[in-house]
Amino acid sequence: AAEPAGPQRCGFIAIVGKPNVGKSTLLNALVGAKVSITSRKAQTTRHRITGIRTEGATQFVFVDTPGYQTRHGNALNRALNKAVLGTVGDVDLLLFVVEAGRFDLADAKVLALLPPNVPVILVANKLDRVHRRVEIAPWLRSMQERYPFAEFFPMSAKQPRDVQRLLALCERYLPEQPWMYEADDLTDRSERFLAGELVREKLFRLTGDELPYTSTVVVDRFEQEGELRRIAATIIVERESHKGIVIGEKGERLKRIGTETRQELEREWGGKVFLELWVKVRSGWSDDEARVRAYGYE
Ligand code: GDP
Ligand code: K
Ligand code: MG
Numbered sequence: 001a002a003e004p005a006g007p008q009r010c011g012f013i014a015i016v017g018k019p020n021v022g023k024s025t026l027l028n029a030l031v032g033a034k035v036s037i038t039s040r041k042a043q044t045t046r047h048r049i050t051g052i053r054t055e056g057a058t059q060f061v062f063v064d065t066p067g068y069q070t071r072h073g074n075a076l077n078r079a080l081n082k083a084v085l086g087t088v089g090d091v092d093l094l095l096f097v098v099e100a101g102r103f104d105l106a107d108a109k110v111l112a113l114l115p116p117n118v119p120v121i122l123v124a125n126k127l128d129r130v131h132r133r134v135e136i137a138p139w140l141r142s143m144q145e146r147y148p149f150a151e152f153f154p155m156s157a158k159q160p161r162d163v164q165r166l167l168a169l170c171e172r173y174l175p176e177q178p179w180m181y182e183a184d185d186l187t188d189r190s191e192r193f194l195a196g197e198l199v200r201e202k203l204f205r206l207t208g209d210e211l212p213y214t215s216t217v218v219v220d221r222f223e224q225e226g227e228l229r230r231i232a233a234t235i236i237v238e239r240e241s242h243k244g245i246v247i248g249e250k251g252e253r254l255k256r257i258g259t260e261t262r263q264e265l266e267r268e269w270g271g272k273v274f275l276e277l278w279v280k281v282r283s284g285w286s287d288d289e290a291r292v293r294a295y296g297y298e
Contacts, residue, residue, distance in 0.1 A: 011092035011174035019067025037201035100124035119150040192222040214238040227271030
């Protein structure tokens with residue numbers, strides 16, 4: 001995009017909420033590219049992920065965050081919650097995401113963490129899932145009576161028109177200041193990071209409910225020779241039985257995780273990818289502060 005003549009506008013917008021309300025789906029929709037992995041499972045997002053969109057004179061710097069966890073208090077959860085808390089105070093605008101028509105104790109706990117001096121838009125997401133639309137108006141009214149949000153925004157992250165309207169709304173909250181990134185930057189994360197995240201996404205999507213909390217992925221090697229990328233990564237689990245789940249019968253599941261990751265990376269980068277995957281057991285890693293740090297969690 002060519003730089004426009006007028007003054008530049010740029011600001012940080014953090015996306016926060018309990019697990020699974022659609023924060024990462026919304027980030028990707030707002031950026032217009034997949035920069036954050038998504039799945040129907042909690043704990044998919046484990047890092048602060050910056051997604052950048054530059055349009056006209058405005059640069060939006062969105063920050064996706066892990067879902068705030070109020071349940072298990074292991075070292076990993078503490079690190080994830082710290083990442084959320086370290087983000088919310090330092091932005092120009094907050095998108096507090098809930099599911100349309102719902103506001104429970106876990107939502108209230110996240111809301112209680114938000115700083116009073118940053119404007120908050122209540123994003124009531126997954127509107128497409130609400131069967132009785134007539135019930136949304138009274139729900140919104142009751143939210144308006146109870147909470148002083150700057151805006152109330154019912155929407156679906158899967159509806160491009162809604163996303164465009166939210167983008168326009170966000171723009172009003174961004175200060176006039178020079179851009180912080182290049183006009184065509186989409187994220188501040190590296191290809192190496194994305195590769196590890198995509199392995200984890202496929203792992204989450206292709207396994208049952210128990211595994212996600214006890215697994216992680218470490219990229220051991222990332223080399224580029226021309227258009228070819230050679231990647232080696234290790235899936236780390238906490239139990240021998242979990243290793244069996246990841247590998248699957250005759251290695252089928254691990255193979256599929258590898259194939260799906262490789263195909264998506266090749267589409268994204270437009271070059272060939274060699275991906276080698278390993279599985280290792282490290283019992284208790286998720287409650288071991290040193291290991292949690294060593295595996296890349298802040
Ligand atoms: P996060 O944990 O808050 O980041 O949530 P994700 O973005 O990973 O999404 C959780 C699940 O909700 C995924 O299965 C998404 O496809 C789904 N989802 C997200 N937004 C919407 C939406 O607007 N409508 C519907 N129907 N599903 C959504
Ligand atoms: K999720
Ligand atoms: Mg997420």
